[in-house]
Amino acid sequence: xxxxxxxxxxxxxxxxxxxxxxxxxxxxxxxxxxxxxxxxxxxxxxxxxxxxxxxxxxxxxxxxxxxxxxxxxxxxxxxxxxxxxxxxxxxxxxxxxxxxxxxxxxxxxxxxxxxxxxxxxxxxxxxxxxxxxxxxxxxxxxxxxxxxxxxxxxxxxxxxxxxxxx
Numbered sequence: 704x705x706x707x708x709x710x711x712x713x714x715x716x717x718x719x720x721x722x723x724x725x726x727x728x729x730x731x732x733x734x735x736x737x738x739x740x741x742x743x744x745x746x747x748x749x750x751x752x753x754x755x756x757x758x759x760x761x762x763x764x765x766x767x768x769x770x771x772x773x774x775x776x777x778x779x780x781x782x783x784x785x786x787x788x789x790x791x792x793x794x795x796x797x798x799x800x801x802x803x804x805x806x807x808x809x810x811x812x813x814x815x816x817x818x819x820x821x822x823x824x825x826x827x828x829x830x831x832x833x834x835x836x837x838x839x840x841x842x843x844x845x846x847x848x849x850x851x852x853x854x855x856x857x858x859x860x861x862x863x864x865x866x867x868x869x
Contacts, residue, residue: 706829710821713851718814720858721748724865725803732868734800744861746799748806749778750788751857756813757787758850762833762843763820774809 704712725733725748733745742750753769760767769775775784781798788795829844841849 706826707821707824710824710847710851711818714814714817714821714854717751717851717854717858718811720862721810722807724858724862725806728803728865728868730800730802732865733803733806734797735864735868736796737864737867740793741864742796742860743799744864745801745806746788746791746796747857747861747864748810749780749799749801750791751854752806752810752813753787754789754853755817755850758846759813759817759820762846765816765820768809768812768816772812774812778805778809 724744728744733748734743736743756767756769765771770784778801780801782795824843829842829847831843832840833843833846834841
């Protein structure tokens with residue numbers, strides 16, 4: 704297994720968890736917030752998808768699907784198109800009310816585009832600097848692991864929150 708295949712497998716597992724979690728839930732369950740203040744499943748899935756879309760597009764040099772394919776308009780959320788959910792308030796989290804079809808539609812589109820990008824990577828690509836705002840500068844490998852970690856955490860949180868509902 705090479706690096707690209709490893710990353711393809713890892714991101715594929717996130718898709719499996721999200722489908723298992725989200726497909727079974729109605730709009731009300733997706734918007735339910737644990738203890739009325741936690742992150743809803745809808746927000747968690749939207750946010751992890753936004754982060755993946757944003758970070759992969761930046762690293763790959765292509766436009767985010769959120770704007771390129773009109774997901775910003777289709778989802779109709781009251782946020783700027785550049786918003787990824789980072790730093791959201793409780794009120795912002797409460798504003799994310801999306802259906803399973805909307806959440807998985809956007810996620811699956813980002814996932815498919817991400818896989819296309821991952822298939823092109825070689826081991827040497829992972830050392831390329833993609834963000835100089837940090838010290839040390841962020842390599843592509845570190846950025847991909849960061850997205851993977853964020854996605855896994857939020858997918859697990861969504862699955863846990865789903866379990867709380869049953």
